[in-house]
Every structure is written in structure tokens, then in C-alpha cells.
Amino acid sequence: MERQIEKQRPTWLQRFWAITRYEMLWNIRKKRFIGALIFAFVLATIQFALPALFNISENPYFAITFSVGNLSFVLFAIVTAMNSISGEYESGTIVPLLTKPVSRTMVFLGKLFAIFLTILTAYAVIYIYSIVGGIVVYGPQYNLQLVPLALIGDIISTFIWVAIVLAAGSVTKNSLLAFLMAFGLFIALAIGGGLISQLSDNPSGLNYIPGSGVSGTLNVSGGQNITVSNITVNTLSSVSTGTDSIGNNMVKVVLYPTSNVSFYHRDIFNFTAPPKLLFAESMGLIALRSIGVAFVYIAVFLFIAWYAFKRSQVFE
Amino acid sequence: MEPAIETTNLTKRYGSLTAVNQLNLKVERNTIHGFLGPNGAGKTTTIKILVGLLRASEGTARVLGQEVHVDQADLKLGIGYMPELPRFPKHLKGKELLDIYGRMYGMNQLERRAQIPKLLDLVGLKGRENDLIGKYSKGMQQRIGIAQALLNSPELVILDEPSIGLDPVGMVEVRELVKTISKEGMTVFVSSHLLFEVEQICTHITIINRGVALVSDTLQNVSNLISGPITLQVEIVNLNESVIAALKNLPYVKDMTKSNNTLNIPLKTFDDVRAEISKTITNAGGIIVAMNTKGHSLEEVFIQLINKTQGGKP
CATH class of the missing domain: 3.40.50.300 (P-loop containing nucleotide triphosphate hydrolases)
Structure with missing residues (x-):
């Protein structure tokens, strides 16, 4: 053992990468991460297998309208971020970590980047799977160059939940509470949002909370009409305004930059009544708003998570 | 520095x-x-x-x-x-x-x-x-x-x-x-x-x-x-009164205690006086068979300090 007389100050990048590496190794070795990956694959398989069961053999828009899905967003957020900060406190590993020459901001950013890389890798694999599956089941796919846009959108959607989980974990220092708070919020918003969407004549408030938002119909001439049991659906026409559909909406803006989305209210107690037109919005506005809302949530909750972590003391 | x-x-x-x-x-x-x-x-x-x-x-x-x-x-x-x-x-x-x-x-x-x-x-x-x-x-x-x-x-x-x-x-x-x-x-x-x-x-x-x-x-x-300098423990064959009297005359020797043929000699000095003590005992007719120094262990100091601050309570 030789003493280093003159120590070199590590660069910002060296410290950042060390933390990222530390966190990445943790993420990919988590059993529940493998579980979430398997779950997402199952959901993806259902997405391209289910229409095929209805004898739909052609859908060239499958790959660009594919999404990992809102349940997967929450699950991936939970498995990658649930004990990222709180778990360190619970296990006591925070003590040796915070006594290394890395600032808490650096630890936070490194962990966040590792979560991003982990989710990016997982989603990329799932998207590749969806493209291959889409081609096999539905034939040649259009506009595959837009798939990365859908993937980025899904990551933004997921990061709302990552931020919420991190904030809950960082404030409470309890992984189980972080999980329950995030998943409870997801369920509450999903149920509440669904009810408001069905019952209210003015559901536009849903545009500003994480979730599915309001469902509308894109007025496009393109797309593929699919008829199932005498009902014709255009593969591109369905639009959701919420933060769960950022990827899909970005793709639709690129494909139909000037198109509008109409929002209707259907009386669920009287299905025979014609749907009532509530309002119409441009596709561009919908996509931009959902991205804006997502970034506000991400910024606010990440700030809470960072601030609680930065100010915390290590008692145990 | x-x-x-x-x-x-x-x-x-x-x-x-x-x-x-x-x-x-x-x-x-x-x-x-x-x-x-x-x-x-x-x-x-x-x-x-x-x-x-x-x-x-x-x-x-x-x-x-x-x-x-x-x-x-x-x-x-x-x-x-x-x-x-x-x-x-x-x-x-x-x-x-x-x-x-x-x-x-x-x-x-x-x-x-x-x-x-x-x-x-x-x-x-x-x-x-x-x-x-x-x-x-x-x-x-x-x-x-x-x-x-x-x-x-x-x-x-x-x-x-x-x-x-x-x-x-x-x-x-x-x-x-x-x-x-x-x-x-x-x-x-x-x-x-x-x-x-x-x-x-x-x-x-x-x-x-x-x-x-x-x-x-x-x-x-x-x-x-706490308790000052060390104590010498000396085991002596033919431990008689003249040995004890000779030791008592030494200026750095405090009150001694005797146990069988062993003398416990608390010292008033931090200097190493073992050679002089040895010579004094021998000159007075005693034969030294063992000599040990007994310091104040950290444990003693520790307990005394703790007792002091806690009023004798453990």
C-alpha cells in the first residue's frame, strides 16, 4: 500500500459515471426489474396478438402506434426508482456512499441517469420486439423512422412516475411507502380520470394530471380502416390527450401536423343517443400540452426528491 | 500544519x-x-x-x-x-x-x-x-x-x-x-x-x-x-523489618503494604527507580525474586473519570 502524496481531484464526469455505474449494476440485478421486463413483454405480445385474434392481418401503423403502456410506465418507474434513494437509507449503504468524494447532487443525478439508461434499454428491447412482431403479424410497417419518437414519448411518460416515486422515497426514506404512494396515486388517477372522462361534459382538467387524459378522434383521411363486428375503426384516429400518450401524439403530429382532434361526450346510460361534440383541438396543441404538463410534473417532483435528499441527515 | x-x-x-x-x-x-x-x-x-x-x-x-x-x-x-x-x-x-x-x-x-x-x-x-x-x-x-x-x-x-x-x-x-x-x-x-x-x-x-x-x-x-505514578510489586525472600525501614527512608516511596513476602511500593516519582530500590533491599538483607511494575490501567482511569462525571453511578 503506497501513499499517494498528491491526489488528483476526480473530474465531474468520473464521479458522475461512477455513480451511474453503481446504480446500473443495482438496477439490472434486481429480480423485480427482470419481472417487470417479462410483464412488459407479455403486454406487448398481447398488443399485437389480440387484434390478430379478430382476424386483422394487416396494420401498417402497428409499430408507430405501439406503446409500452401506462401500467408498464408505473411498474418500470417503481422497480427502477422505488428504493434508489430510500433503499440506501434503509439498508445503511447510504453511509459509505455519502462519505465518498461525490456530492449529493452528483449522487442524485447519477442515479437518475442510471434509471434513464435502464428504462431506455428496456424500452428499446420491447420496441424492437414490437417492430419484429408487428411485421410478422401485420406485414410491412409504415414510417418506422418515427418509432424512436414513440419510444422517447414513452420514456417521458415513465419519468413522471419516476419523479413521483423518487420524491416519495426521498421524503419518507421508506421504499414501501414510496411504492404505495405512487401506485395508489396511479390507481386513484386512473379510476378518477376514467369516471370524469365518462361522466363530465367538461373533462379538460384531465389534461393537466398524469394519466390518460381525454379521449378524442383525430380527423384524418389517412390511416387504415379496420372493421370488427360491423364497427369501423381507423388505426390512427384514436387520440388520448394525457401524459400517457406523449409518444403516440408526437408521432401523430409528425404525420398529421395540421389535423384536429374532436372530443365527444357519449351518455353511458343511453348508448343509442348520438355522441355530443364537446370541443376540438389541434393535434399539435395536444402533443405540446401533454409534453409541457409532463415536464412540469417531472421538474417539480424531481426537485422535491433532490431537495429532500440534499438536506437529509444520516442518523442511523 | x-x-x-x-x-x-x-x-x-x-x-x-x-x-x-x-x-x-x-x-x-x-x-x-x-x-x-x-x-x-x-x-x-x-x-x-x-x-x-x-x-x-x-x-x-x-x-x-x-x-x-x-x-x-x-x-x-x-x-x-x-x-x-x-x-x-x-x-x-x-x-x-x-x-x-x-x-x-x-x-x-x-x-x-x-x-x-x-x-x-x-x-x-x-x-x-x-x-x-x-x-x-x-x-x-x-x-x-x-x-x-x-x-x-x-x-x-x-x-x-x-x-x-x-x-x-x-x-x-x-x-x-x-x-x-x-x-x-x-x-x-x-x-x-x-x-x-x-x-x-x-x-x-x-x-x-x-x-x-x-x-x-x-x-x-x-x-x-488520576492516581499518579506507578506501584512496584516486589517479592522478597527474607523480608524483614530492616528491609521495610530502609525502603521507608527513601524519599520517593509512599506508604507500603505487605502481603506475605510481597511488598507493594507506591512511588511518588515518575522516574525509573527500580535499580535503587533493588540495591536498598539487597543492602538490608532481602533477596529479590521478582519485581513488577503495576501501572494505572486505562480501565481504572476510565472508571474513575466516568464515576466522577456521573457522581459514582455506573
């Missing part, structure tokens, strides 16, 4: 409980400084303030010449810290852990490749470096804890109860290790509630109880603090 550690009126309160109370501590460089106190005395709290894990309620702490604050990354380049009962990520292998921590210190690949095997060898984990830490025993976690504290060859090594969880052989090894790293020029600040451990390895000690520093000095001075 500024002391390795210097605290001024350092205080830490948890609600109504004062864990550390107006602590003034000075740890000189290139010493092995023991931080001794019973469980709950405030040792770990003090150390956590020194390494930036806790904020002081009052007072200041300076480490390696810099004032300590929570979240002060660069200061930790010069500090190696092993927490009490350290816990490391279970999903990492021992070697991976040291590699990642090495990267945090800015060690390049060559440095890490040179340093990590040496440390693994030093702490006796060679051959187990590729096992997951989750499979390590408590003692092995303690060992990897020591290795990571020495990774960057720090100027100051802070060890919080390094022997906890180790078997007797491991405890001896840790003591030897502390002596070794001190010889390499590192300052070692080691907390312990084990008196014999501190006595065996430290050059300086601070005794703390209920958050208050009772004494801080060299080991020798602390040992002499």
Missing part, C-alpha cells in the same frame, strides 16, 4: 437529548488517536459530523484544515472512513465495490488494478473478492469496510468501532493493521468502547461520556492522570 481534526464547542442535539455537548477535540497529525467512551457516549454522532453525515447544532469542526459541512465532496478525498457495522450494496461483488469507490476517488484503471488486490490481501479477503457482498459474513463486511476506507491512501483514517463483529484473530489483525497504516504516515482516529484495544494501539486518547469530553491527552498522561 493544522491538526487532522479540531472541533470547537461542537454540539449535537436530537430534540431534548444532547448527544454531543461542547466538545473540544484536537487530533494531531500522524498519531493514532483513540476516541473512547461507553455505548451511547456520543462517539458515532461526533464522527458522523466529522464526515459530513450530520449537521452540528452548534460549534464547528475542522478536518484536514477545512471546516466541515454536510455535502462537502472534495474534503472526503483526504478521508477514509469505516462506519460502525458497515453495510455495502449486497448486489455488488467485493471487487466491484472497491472498483466503483475507486472511480469516485478519481483513481484511474492502473491505480485501481494496483491498489485493490493489495487491499484485499491486506484485509484477508483475497479469494473472496468475486463473491457478492450479500454473501459476506459480518466479519467479512467489516474487512471490506476497512479496505474501502484505505482505498485512496487517505491522510486521515476514521474507524468507528473497527473490531465489532470480528473474531479474536480478526481483532488482533485489525490492531496490527492500524499500527501499519499509522507507520505509513496516515493519521488514525479510532473510536472504541474496548479499553484494551485503545490501550494497545493508540498514542493519544480522548475519553467521552454523555457527549462531554472528560480528558484528551497522550495515553501515558491519561494513564497517570
Whole structure:
């Protein structure tokens, strides 16, 4: 053992990468991460297998309208971020970590980047799977160059939940509470949002909370009409305004930059009544708003998570 | 050069409980400084303030010449810290852990490749470096804890109860290790509630109880603090009154006690007077068959100090 007389100050990048590496190794070795990956694959398989069961053999828009899905967003957020900060406190590993020459901001950013890389890798694999599956089941796919846009959108959607989980974990220092708070919020918003969407004549408030938002119909001439049991659906026409559909909406803006989305209210107690037109919005506005809302949530909750972590003391 | 550690009126309160109370501590460089106190005395709290894990309620702490604050990354380049009962990520292998921590210190690949095997060898984990830490025993976690504290060859090594969880052989090894790293020029600040451990390895000690520093000095001075100089135990054949009278005439001999053929001779001096005592006994007709010095063990000093501050209550 030789003493280093003159120590070199590590660069910002060296410290950042060390933390990222530390966190990445943790993420990919988590059993529940493998579980979430398997779950997402199952959901993806259902997405391209289910229409095929209805004898739909052609859908060239499958790959660009594919999404990992809102349940997967929450699950991936939970498995990658649930004990990222709180778990360190619970296990006591925070003590040796915070006594290394890395600032808490650096630890936070490194962990966040590792979560991003982990989710990016997982989603990329799932998207590749969806493209291959889409081609096999539905034939040649259009506009595959837009798939990365859908993937980025899904990551933004997921990061709302990552931020919420991190904030809950960082404030409470309890992984189980972080999980329950995030998943409870997801369920509450999903149920509440669904009810408001069905019952209210003015559901536009849903545009500003994480979730599915309001469902509308894109007025496009393109797309593929699919008829199932005498009902014709255009593969591109369905639009959701919420933060769960950022990827899909970005793709639709690129494909139909000037198109509008109409929002209707259907009386669920009287299905025979014609749907009532509530309002119409441009596709561009919908996509931009959902991205804006997502970034506000991400910024606010990440700030809470960072601030609680930065100010915390290590008692145990 | 500024002391390795210097605290001024350092205080830490948890609600109504004062864990550390107006602590003034000075740890000189290139010493092995023991931080001794019973469980709950405030040792770990003090150390956590020194390494930036806790904020002081009052007072200041300076480490390696810099004032300590929570979240002060660069200061930790010069500090190696092993927490009490350290816990490391279970999903990492021992070697991976040291590699990642090495990267945090800015060690390049060559440095890490040179340093990590040496440390693994030093702490006796060679051959187990590729096992997951989750499979390590408590003692092995303690060992990897020591290795990571020495990774960057720090100027100051802070060890919080390094022997906890180790078997007797491991405890001896840790003591030897502390002596070794001190010889390499590192300052070692080691907390312990084990008196014999501190006595065996430290050059300086601070005794703390209920958050208050009772004494801080060299080991020798602390040992002499309470009851003064040592006592000689002399076993004599033909122990007669003339021997006792001759010894009583010596100016540095206090009241003696006799037990069978053994004399306990408390001394008033710190000088080595064994030769003169030996000569006096022999001249008076006594035959010395054994002579031992009986110092005031740290344990005695410790108990006396604790009793003083607690009004005799344990």
C-alpha cells in the first residue's frame, strides 16, 4: 500500500459515471426489474396478438402506434426508482456512499441517469420486439423512422412516475411507502380520470394530471380502416390527450401536423343517443400540452426528491 | 500544519437529548488517536459530523484544515472512513465495490488494478473478492469496510468501532493493521468502547461520556492522570523489618503494604527507580525474586473519570 502524496481531484464526469455505474449494476440485478421486463413483454405480445385474434392481418401503423403502456410506465418507474434513494437509507449503504468524494447532487443525478439508461434499454428491447412482431403479424410497417419518437414519448411518460416515486422515497426514506404512494396515486388517477372522462361534459382538467387524459378522434383521411363486428375503426384516429400518450401524439403530429382532434361526450346510460361534440383541438396543441404538463410534473417532483435528499441527515 | 481534526464547542442535539455537548477535540497529525467512551457516549454522532453525515447544532469542526459541512465532496478525498457495522450494496461483488469507490476517488484503471488486490490481501479477503457482498459474513463486511476506507491512501483514517463483529484473530489483525497504516504516515482516529484495544494501539486518547469530553491527552498522561505514578510489586525472600525501614527512608516511596513476602511500593516519582530500590533491599538483607511494575490501567482511569462525571453511578 503506497501513499499517494498528491491526489488528483476526480473530474465531474468520473464521479458522475461512477455513480451511474453503481446504480446500473443495482438496477439490472434486481429480480423485480427482470419481472417487470417479462410483464412488459407479455403486454406487448398481447398488443399485437389480440387484434390478430379478430382476424386483422394487416396494420401498417402497428409499430408507430405501439406503446409500452401506462401500467408498464408505473411498474418500470417503481422497480427502477422505488428504493434508489430510500433503499440506501434503509439498508445503511447510504453511509459509505455519502462519505465518498461525490456530492449529493452528483449522487442524485447519477442515479437518475442510471434509471434513464435502464428504462431506455428496456424500452428499446420491447420496441424492437414490437417492430419484429408487428411485421410478422401485420406485414410491412409504415414510417418506422418515427418509432424512436414513440419510444422517447414513452420514456417521458415513465419519468413522471419516476419523479413521483423518487420524491416519495426521498421524503419518507421508506421504499414501501414510496411504492404505495405512487401506485395508489396511479390507481386513484386512473379510476378518477376514467369516471370524469365518462361522466363530465367538461373533462379538460384531465389534461393537466398524469394519466390518460381525454379521449378524442383525430380527423384524418389517412390511416387504415379496420372493421370488427360491423364497427369501423381507423388505426390512427384514436387520440388520448394525457401524459400517457406523449409518444403516440408526437408521432401523430409528425404525420398529421395540421389535423384536429374532436372530443365527444357519449351518455353511458343511453348508448343509442348520438355522441355530443364537446370541443376540438389541434393535434399539435395536444402533443405540446401533454409534453409541457409532463415536464412540469417531472421538474417539480424531481426537485422535491433532490431537495429532500440534499438536506437529509444520516442518523442511523 | 493544522491538526487532522479540531472541533470547537461542537454540539449535537436530537430534540431534548444532547448527544454531543461542547466538545473540544484536537487530533494531531500522524498519531493514532483513540476516541473512547461507553455505548451511547456520543462517539458515532461526533464522527458522523466529522464526515459530513450530520449537521452540528452548534460549534464547528475542522478536518484536514477545512471546516466541515454536510455535502462537502472534495474534503472526503483526504478521508477514509469505516462506519460502525458497515453495510455495502449486497448486489455488488467485493471487487466491484472497491472498483466503483475507486472511480469516485478519481483513481484511474492502473491505480485501481494496483491498489485493490493489495487491499484485499491486506484485509484477508483475497479469494473472496468475486463473491457478492450479500454473501459476506459480518466479519467479512467489516474487512471490506476497512479496505474501502484505505482505498485512496487517505491522510486521515476514521474507524468507528473497527473490531465489532470480528473474531479474536480478526481483532488482533485489525490492531496490527492500524499500527501499519499509522507507520505509513496516515493519521488514525479510532473510536472504541474496548479499553484494551485503545490501550494497545493508540498514542493519544480522548475519553467521552454523555457527549462531554472528560480528558484528551497522550495515553501515558491519561494513564497517570488520576492516581499518579506507578506501584512496584516486589517479592522478597527474607523480608524483614530492616528491609521495610530502609525502603521507608527513601524519599520517593509512599506508604507500603505487605502481603506475605510481597511488598507493594507506591512511588511518588515518575522516574525509573527500580535499580535503587533493588540495591536498598539487597543492602538490608532481602533477596529479590521478582519485581513488577503495576501501572494505572486505562480501565481504572476510565472508571474513575466516568464515576466522577456521573457522581459514582455506573
